[in-house]
Amino acid sequence: MKTAQVENGILVIKESDKETLANRKGAICKVLGCGLCGSDIVKLSHNLAKDGTVLGHEIVAKIVEIDSDTDFCVGDVIVTSHHINCGKCEYCKNGNVSMCRHFKETNLKPGGFSEYVFVSEEHLQNVAYLKPDNLSNDEAAFYEPLACCIRAIRRASLSENSTVLVIGLGSVGILMAQGLKAFGMNVIGCDLISSRVNLLKSFGIEAFCVNELCESIKADCVFMTSGSDNAIATALKYVRDGGKILVFSSTPQNFGYANNEIYYRELTVLGSYSPSKEDLKISLNLLKNNAVKVKGLSDYYSLDNVQKAINDTVSNKILKAYIEIGS
Numbered sequence: 001m002k003t004a005q006v007e008n009g010i011l012v013i014k015e016s017d018k019e020t021l022a023n024r025k026g027a028i029c030k031v032l033g034c035g036l037c038g039s040d041i042v043k044l045s046h047n048l049a050k051d052g053t054v055l056g057h058e059i060v061a062k063i064v065e066i067d068s069d070t071d072f073c074v075g076d077v078i079v080t081s082h083h084i085n086c087g088k089c090e091y092c093k094n095g096n097v098s099m100c101r102h103f104k105e106t107n108l109k110p111g112g113f114s115e116y117v118f119v120s121e122e123h124l125q126n127v128a129y130l131k132p133d134n135l136s137n138d139e140a141a142f143y144e145p146l147a148c149c150i151r152a153i154r155r156a157s158l159s160e161n162s163t164v165l166v167i168g169l170g171s172v173g174i175l176m177a178q179g180l181k182a183f184g185m186n187v188i189g190c191d192l193i194s195s196r197v198n199l200l201k202s203f204g205i206e207a208f209c210v211n212e213l214c215e216s217i218k219a220d221c222v223f224m225t226s227g228s229d230n231a232i233a234t235a236l237k238y239v240r241d242g243g244k245i246l247v248f249s250s251t252p253q254n255f256g257y258a259n260n261e262i263y264y265r266e267l268t269v270l271g272s273y274s275p276s277k278e279d280l281k282i283s284l285n286l287l288k289n290n291a292v293k294v295k296g297l298s299d300y301y302s303l304d305n306v307q308k309a310i311n312d313t314v315s316n317k318i319l320k321a322y323i324e325i326g327s
């Protein structure tokens with residue numbers, strides 16, 4: 001089968017052995033498509049993935065072979081996330097499910113940018129769902145990335161009608177802003193790129209270019225979906241005293257929020273990484289009910305063109321790439 005593998009910081013197409021069930025419970029799935037996640041790009045650009053790694057985890061896939069105690073059967077089209085927490089360790093007990101060691105070890109084999117994947121019984125039982133009929137494949141592929149946003153929103157534990165500012169309106173910022181709106185927040189978005197500002201406005205959410213943000217904005221929480229170091233100053237400017245900053249992206253220089261600013265202004269800075277089972281469930285419902293709209297957000301690429309999808313995403317030519325693999 002064809003897979004896209006990491007090689008010296010880029011993805012190259014290689015042939016590898018097709019996954020088989022062998023003695024494993026679970027399903028062999030034909031990957032219909034897989035969204036390209038910002039984290040895939042960071043793993044490549046920061047050399048965090050070994051050569052030979054198959055990236056991609058935002059999959060929509062059709063079951064072609066199955067040995068499972070679940071109700072899934074051959075022919076079902078499913079969405080699934082890639083990690084599952086154990087529910088028993090100290091991280092899990094304290095709500096840090098994405099820090100759970102089992103969470104980090106579980107994965108789709110070999111990865112989403114592949115013609116076939118092995119989805120384990122544990123995945124089927126915990127994080128896989130039938131693709132809702134009213135969602136196209138590229139829309140359903142937002143199941144996992146939207147769930148990441150839902151986790152961030154829930155971790156911020158804000159009261160309804162809080163004023164929130166989303167900085168960075170890439171695909172994740174667009175999801176985050178809509179998710180926050182669905183949770184009853186008073187949402188403002190900002191970006192440097194005016195087409196992205198207009199895109200958020202088209203969802204009925206207030207949005208501005210960063211330099212046009214009203215000076216008087218005092219956000220109860222700022223959601224940092226921008227990967228720019230400069231966004232940190234913007235966050236500190238617009239968060240109210242006593243407010244929160246939810247960190248949702250890595251920044252190139254990895255410098256932080258000033259200690260004294262956190263102290264004197266009584267700020268809370270918190271991170272949010274990857275979703276829990278509950279976040280995933282909420283995400284799928286929001287997509288299904290059209291409370292978060294993702295129609296037309298993705299550009300299609302073939303597996304052969306996955307590296308072009310990465311380049312186009314990095315250069316902001318497109319908002320979100322969906323790699324169409326099978327049918």
Ligand SMILES: [Zn+2]
Pocket residue numbers: 037038039057058144145
């Ligand atoms: Zn992702």
Ligand SMILES: [Zn+2]
Pocket residue numbers: 085086087088089090091092100101102103
């Ligand atoms: Zn755990």
